[in-house]
Amino acid sequence: MHVLKRFLLSRTTVLTLIALMLGAVVVGYLFPQRFLVTPAELARWQLAHPQLAALSRLGALDHVYTSPWFALLLGCFLAVLAVSTVEQFQRALQKTLKGDVAGDPVFVARGEEAVAAILRAKGFRRLGTVAGGSRFVKHPGGYWGPFLLHLGIAVSIGAALVILLFEQRGVLHLVEGETAPPGAPWYQEERGLLAGTLLLPAAVRLDRVAAAYWPNDDLRQLTTDFSFIGQGGVTAVSMGINRPAWFRGVRLFQGKSYGRAFYVEFRDARGEWHGEILQLDQPANRAQASYGTFLLGWAPFRLKAKYYADAARRGPESDQPLLVLRLVDGARVVSELPLTVGGTGRLGPYAVSLTRTARWGGIIFIRSRGMAGIFFGFFIICLGGGLSYWFPPREILLRRDGAGCRLCWRAGRFAAMYRDEFAAVLAQAAGSAAAATGGNPVCPAGEASGDAAAAPPEPPAANHRQ
C-alpha cells in the first residue's frame, strides 16, 4: 500500500500522466473523431490515409474520448489527484495546527508584548504556541489553497469521468403535431461506456416550434413547446436555448437544428399516389436557401430540394416558403419545379402538389449524473486558487529572550516577495526600540550582544521556500 502511494505521489508519475493526457488530447485533435465528422468525411479521410486509418482503428484513435484506454488514463489521473489531495490535506492541517516556521531567529531588543502589538497591527493573528514561542500567522487560510485547488480539479475530473461512463443522451426530431411513442428510436444517440440505452420516458408530441429573429436575420431565440402524454395525463413543457427543462429525472435541451417539413404528394403515370414529408433545415437568412437530397424508394430518381424561408424574400420566416424540387438522374437534371403551399405542377413523369408545411424541431434528452460535480469543482477551484495565489500565509514565531525577543519568519509561498513585510516588522520594532534605548536594537541571533548592522537584516535565506 505504501509502495503504491509512493508511486502515485511520485513526481515522475504525476508529470508522466499530465504529459500522457496532453498527448491524448493532441491525438484526439489530429485524428478525425467520429462524433465530430460525418461518416462520409471519416470514410474519405480513411481512404486518403490508409496507414493512419489502420492505426486509428487499432488504437481507437477515431473515438479517443470514448475509448477504454482514455477512461483508464483519466481514472489513473484521478487516482493520483485523489492521493495527492489527501496528502495536501494532511500537510495543510499540520501547518495550520503546528505551524510552519523554521530557520534562524532574529533578535529584537523590544518587549514581547510590544512586538506582538506590531504584528497584530500588520495583520498577523496569534494562533497558539509552538516550541515555547507564540505563533503569529497572516492569512492562515492560505495553507488550504493548494489542497482546495487539487480537490477542485479532482472533483471536476471525477465528475467528468462519471459523465464519460454513465451519461445517456438521445435526440428526437419531430414535426409539429407528430408524436413519438415511449421507447421510440432516437434520431441520434450517444451513451457512456457503462451506460445502457436511454428510453424515451413517455410519448412526446411536438406542439410548436417558434423562432424569433434579429433585424439582420440572425436567430434571436428558439422555443419549443411539446407535451408528454402518459397514463398520468398530458404534461405541457416549454423550453428554449439556455432554458432547459426537466421531466422524470431526464434533462431536456433545445436542439439547435430546426426547419420546415414539406408535405408533398406525387402521382405517377399509372395514377399511383406517393406521399413524402421532406424535412429541410432553416436557411441562414432570407436571401439564402437550404438544401437537401432525398432518395425515394418508389422512384428511380434522386430528389433534390431547395427551400427559401419566404418566397418573396421579405423575412427569415413566413407562411409562404418556397420549395424548389429537382429530379436528378445521375448527374442529369430531369426536371425542376418551384412550389408554394397549395401549388401543383409537373416534375418529370410525376404530378406534384405541396399540400402543407409545418415546422420541425429537435429535442435533446439527457440523463446524466456528474454535472453537479463540475459545478462544485468550479467553486472549490475558485476558492483554492484565490487562497493559493492571493493569500500566501506568512508565519512568525515570537520568543521572549531576556529583555528582547527573537523572531523566526517564513512565507508559505513566494517568500522572496514578502521579505519586505518582515523587514518592515523588524524596522518598526527596531525604530521604537532605538528611540527608547538609543542603541542598535536588531541583530541576527548569536550577535545579540555584538556589533549589529544598522539596517534590519534580511530574513534568513534558508527560510525562503517557493
Place this chain on the structure above:
Amino acid sequence: MPDSFVTVTIIHWSAVAIYALATGCNTAGILFRKERAIRIGFGLVLGGLAIHGAGLLFWWRIVGHGPYIGRFEVLSSQAWLALALFLVFRHFLPRIAVASLLVYPATFLMIAVGLFFAPQARMLPPTLRSVWLVLHVTFYKISVCTLLVALAFSVFFLLRERGGGRWLTRLPDPETMDLLAFRFAGFSFTFWSIAMLAGSIWAYQSWGRFWGWDPIETWSLITWGAFGLYLHLRRFFGWKGARAAYFYLICFLLSVVSLYFTPLLNSSIHSEYFN
C-alpha cells in the same frame, strides 16, 4: 448607426495614441531612471483607460450586449481589462511595475489590431445569453493580464541572462523576476481553469453537453495542461531561471493560439463569437 461607428473608432484611436504616448514616457522613465516620466506615463495611461472605457461603454450601448462577440470588441475589451487589472495588481505588488514595459504596448497593439478588423455590430445569438458565458469570457480576459505580466518577467529574465543592455540592470534582480513570472503563471493557470469550467457549465446549459472537443476547447485544455506541467516542473522538479522561462514562452504561445487563432476556425461552435 454609421456616425456611431465613426465616433467609436475615433475614441479608440485616441486611446491608442494616448497609450502610445504613455508607453514612450514610461519606457524612457524606466530606462533612464526618470521618475517624473514614469509618473507622466502613469497619468496618461489612467486618462487613456478612462477614454477607452467610455468608448467601450458607448459601443455596448450601440450593440446592446457586452463586449464578447466580434474581433473588434473582444480585442478592445481584453486590452482594457488587461491594463486596468495590471494597474490593480501593481497597486498591491509594486514590484511588477516594470512589466508595464510590455503591458502598455501590448494593450494599444491589441486595440489597433481590433480596429483593423473594423467595428461591426453583431447581434447576440441565443446561445451567448448566459451569465456563465459572461464569467467564462471575463476570466479568460483576466488571464490575458496575468499572462502578459508573466511573459514580461520571463522575457526580461532571458534578456538579462543573455547579457542584454545596461538598462536591464535597472529591473528587479533575476531571482525576483523569475519568482514573479512563476507567480503570475500560477494566476493564469487558476483563472484559465475557472474560465474553462465556467465555459463547460455554459456549454451544458446551451447545448446539453459540458465538453464537446471543439477545437477551441481542445486547445484550451492543451494550454491548461501545459501550464500545469510548467507549474509542476517548477515546484517539484526545481525548474527555474532560463529553462522555466523558455518553457513559459511555449505556454504563452499556446495560450495565444487558443485565444486568438482557434476561434477563426469555422469548424468551431465558438467561431460565431470571434468571426
